[in-house]
Ligand SMILES: Nc1ncnc2c1ncn2[C@@H]1O[C@H](COP(=O)(O)OP(=O)(O)OP(=O)(O)O)[C@@H](O)[C@H]1O
């Protein structure tokens with residue numbers, strides 16, 4: 001019998017009431033995160049990754065947002081919890097790290113003061129002295145050199161990468177089971193990015209956490225993910241283990257994202273076209289309007305059901321359904337087929 005996942009999300013849907021109508025940012029997505037594992041939620045800007053990750057503990061603003069579906073965290077249905085019960089989980093067993101550490105740190109207080117404050121808020125029985133010692137330990141754990149001395153420095157005395165380390169230290173205060181990191185390296189330069197990714201891997205082991213890593217950059221996914229969920233316009237396009245996704249990318253959207261990585265065919269321009277309106281999404285596969293391989297069936301009904309490709313790999317694409325030929329979307333020439341794979345745009 002396999003161990004129950006730490007997080008099990010089913011039919012997660014988040015809608016916003018706007019002046020122009022109801023905007024569905026996340027439209028019935030499912031995923032699971034196993035203990036000690038990292039799941040990457042990846043997709044272009046506006047796909048609904050942030051909203052999905054913030055809907056788990058409902059830190060998404062409600063209203064105007066409304067979250068539905070099931071979120072089971074460590075065996076407990078948390079969607080049914082009251083605001084006050086949820087507060088115990090957020091910033092506790094589930095911690096968040098965001099893209100811009102400067103927005104989250106208070107400029108007026110030393111970094112040490114802020115960590116001590118977080119420690120004492122979490123556990124009022126901890127003395128100031130104990131909290132300071134713990135803060136030094138945390139800062140060392142996240143790789144801040146001379147942690148004891150740096151405690152009395154203000155945020156502006158830290159570089160961007162160091163500030164992100166401080167934010168990670170703050171997230172670790174409660175010894176969370178799940179760390180949700182939303183584009184934590186996007187604002188950093190490439191070398192620092194790599195250091196922060198390594199840090200996350202190190203502390204994941206030390207603190208025995210699961211990580212939900214949100215990014216628009218498939219390039220960072222390979223190094224950190226165990227599992228990958230590719231999102232587009234509020235829906236899941238493809239999911240699988242990191243090897244399945246990189247060695248056998250199957251949805252035209254995933255394949256297009258890979259083509260946009262540095263050094264690849266579309267690295268300069270990105271995927272042509274733009275996301276559909278989340279207020280009035282197209283019928284059929286959400287990606288069909290931008291897909292080189294869309295046929296009539298791709299433009300009708302709902303998002304196609306996920307077709308299993310292997311034990312840990314599934315794709316929501318008509319071309320993988322029975323009666324269709326997936327080689328068309330995979331750029332593999334089919335025998336006796338004169339249609340050019342890689343091809344014809346239908347609009
Ligand atoms: N508070 C809100 N009110 C109304 N619409 C919102 C709100 N927050 C997000 N949205 C909309 O929800 C959709 C998904 O946004 P989200 O921020 O989750 O995308 P994302 O995948 O995280 O993109 P990025 O890579 O840019 O961070 C977008 O269309 C966005 O405009």
Ligand code: NI
Pocket residue numbers: 049050051182
């Ligand atoms: Ni986002």
